[in-house]
Amino acid sequence: MEAPFRFDQQTCLCTTPLSVSAYYSAQNTRLEASEKRTKGSKINISLEQIKNLHKRFQQLSGDEDTISKENLESIPTLANNPIRKQIIGAFFDKRNQHRGEAGSCDQIGFEQFLMVMSHFRPPTLKMTAEEKEAMRREKLRFLFNMHDTDNDGTITLVEYRKVVEELLSKSGSIGQEAAEAIADAAMLEVASTNVPTMGPDDFYEGITFEHFEQILKGLEMESRMHIRFLDVDTTTMRCGKSTS
């Protein structure tokens, strides 16, 4: 396991103008190192973007090295998001951190934060078809992991229902039954697409990743699962964390 990427105490010490420049130079080297390392694992996020994200990370964590679930949950703009839990959960999910491990952790460092963010990088013009396909798979995997909370490789009906329920929880008058029924119907759909010749006594345990890919086959991901990480700093726009 790689050592988590740590920022030393300078982060907290940078109160005088002198140390600010020292901090930046020190940090730049670290960020560059981070960039290099992330490039190794095929994360195409530029140094500027990493800097921005790091600034945001510190803002969220309250200048700590690591970030906890509570930090993220207290973001006011996220409060209206119906699938807030899943999104936050995804950040603490080790499967999304490119480390080949399962399970979740309570705290993540900046590098993990970056790793998760890197799922949303847009494709570039230079990418080949295979690279794009791999990227697509990666994004699908992210979604899949979001559903598959117990990490058994399938999305069971219960898990799926929960997702749909959360998704609809903010849209007003739709009851739980409706959400369940929708999840049921969606599940049936997956089952019927993937296992058309199912025996009478067969039981469809859940959606595997292959089935998941299959069902979302024609869906264009390119226009959906992307964020243009900004090069310029927008954190001044008062959308920060309320507690900091």
Added chain:
Amino acid sequence: MDLCTMDLRITRQRGFLLFIFTCSSLLHGSRGEIPSKPTGGVTILPPIKPDNGPQAFPDAEKENMPVFTMNYSRIQIPFEITLWVLLASFAKIGFHVYKKITVWVPESCLLITIGLIVGGIMHSVHEEPPAVLRSNVFFLYMLPPIVLDSAYFMPTRPFFENIGTVLWFAVVGTLWNSIGIGMSLYAICQIEAFGVQDINLQENLLFATIISAVDPVAVLSVFEDVSVNEQLYIVVFGECLFNDAVTVVLYNMFNFVAEMPVVEPVDVFLGVARFFVVGFGGMGFGILFGFTAAFTTRFTSRVREIEPLFIFMYSYLAYLVAELFSISSIMAIVTCALTMKYYVEENVSQRSCTTIRHVVKMLGSIAETLIFFFLGVVTITTDHEWNWGYILFTLLFAFVWRGLGVLVLTQIINPFRTIPFNFKDQFGLAYGGLRGAISFALVFTLPDSIGRKQLFVTATIAVILFTVFLQGISIRPLIEFINVRRTNRNLDTINVEIHCRIMDHTIAGIEDLCGQWSHFYWKDKFMKFNNQILRKILIRDNRAESSIVALYKKLELQNAMEILDDVSGDISAAPSVVSPYEAKPKRKFLAPDLKNMHDILSKNMYKIRQRTVAYTTKHALPNESQSKEILIRRHASIRRSLRPGSFQSSVVPKSHKYFSLPAGKSLDSKFPPGMTSYADDEETMSEAAYPSRRSRLVQPARSSSSRAMMPLRRLDTLTEVHSVDVVDEKVGDRRRAARGTSRTNSSSSRDPRIPAPQRHHSSADNGRGSADNFRNGHHEEEEEEPQPLSPAPSWTAEPREDAAQNPLLRRPQWKPKK
């Protein structure tokens, strides 16, 4: 010119044109003759029994009362207009007689060709073309329908996702083209050899503005056919719409400037300021009228017959008022349509909605057809001033500046786009820059004070013919050849819908996490505002409904319809898919509720339908093939169920199974978790969503599964369902059978719009029953029972009761009908 004749030769080979040719010449002949007839009264016969009664009013004159009179001058204008419209419409019919030709040759080409032919005939008999295309007529009557058509059918979601790029290309791109072409042409004018030194800069700019209005109808229909990626499509679509607005503003400005002897620098700044005032002013009026229209339709539920009128009146009003203040009327009507569409379509009834769509489409396409048609006619009949140098350079510059513009502007906008345009997309964009109806109309309505108007008209026609014929015909093979990125638009499954939403929310959430603001953020905010405030004010029946639920309802409805018709084991799928949703705690229904069921149901139908018709060409109505598809599928499933042997075992317990799930309980409360089998449910789902797959491999699996599932279900029924239900089932069953039969009859006629109107035509009783069925589960039939019909009498009286009870007997009855 030789281009056109070449095309003429090609099209004439098709043979069918002969028909139109004769048709048009006939029409033309009659048109030509009529004016020559005496327009005074012509007496042919004595009056019919004049002495039959007392003479009411004695003649002031000595003449007898004429029996047959003709007063052509009185009707001349509307009469000629009608004939022209009719002629153009006949031409359109003609094109679609032979399907292949419209695939390869854009309709605008064919229309121009017909116009050329008619123009040729008129020219040979020295007939003047009607003076329909005057400035006022064009701007007040022909332009609004065209623009309303594009605006109303603008796919909203992709448009707002790409609004920046669309406006960038529309505004900056048009300015780029106008100024670029204008300046270069002005430079050309300085060359003495061409003999056009008298054209000054203002006039050149005016002309350049005219020919920078792109009108890629033909391109859009090609894009749609090959389903190019959404981004490219919407940028071309939006560009053509807003570019019209920009062009007209520039046109008016330059028109004004062209008359001024000297242009001072301050005028330039005033012009820029005016440009923005005009644009944003138009937008403001549009939004104002859009919301007013939406608000008005909130109250029109009692006057359904004039409901569609409001839409047209308000959009036209927006246009006229904007025109009154000389601000951009196109912007006004476009924003008006965009604003009101969403709310209006939710407020009005399904029929009104259909009417609105049809009429918008019809007016728009007729206006455009006429313009193209006149383009052809005018090309022949008008006096041209042909100047090789000027016209060829115009062509060259129009092409070069468009290409350069796209290249440069994309480089600037690409860093701001999530998905940048690649070179193929850019090629599509640049090559899709056809010039069309708007350019022609603008140049034709130029004031006569412009010295070289003839030359401008000729050059514009040359540019239009060149682009429409050459680019319009070649774009399809080229797009297919370079293999532009495509989007699959026909995904209509619940999973896709759910995941689209999940992705939207995820992205919005992650952006919140990053502290970045972008359109997802704004979309989220707007949706919130929309749901909390706008919908409450503007929509009568305000129930926030997510698109997943809409889709789900559609699939559910599809399912329910299949259950109604379908006679075989598929019905076992019903409880798990239909009733958990319907088994709501609300079980008592008030009379108004029941009455509304019907309405709600049909409304949901149209909402669903409208979701699927985001993309339409200017020349085609929104396609309703989807509901047709459902019918065909149902048809197929019935046929399959009629096959001997497939139903033998499944028939008896069918009704039991159907009612096996008690209200208020969902699937897993009945089956122990983990035991739920989807074996037979999958059949229905696959039928709903994947017809082809089903027809291939379903047969063996189906019979076995339905047979095997029976005992289990039946046991459940016996333990859980009251005996009351059994009686009730029979009623339901019989009713279902009756409805099913009628549906089959109608579905055999394959009317694409069956599902919705069908319900309207059925009797109130039946309609209520079916609505009840769909919405509230079959258990509600208990409540409904006392009102419409008592089960027992009809149960005994109806001869089909027996058949209904025993489906084995019922099914043969269907057979002869097939």
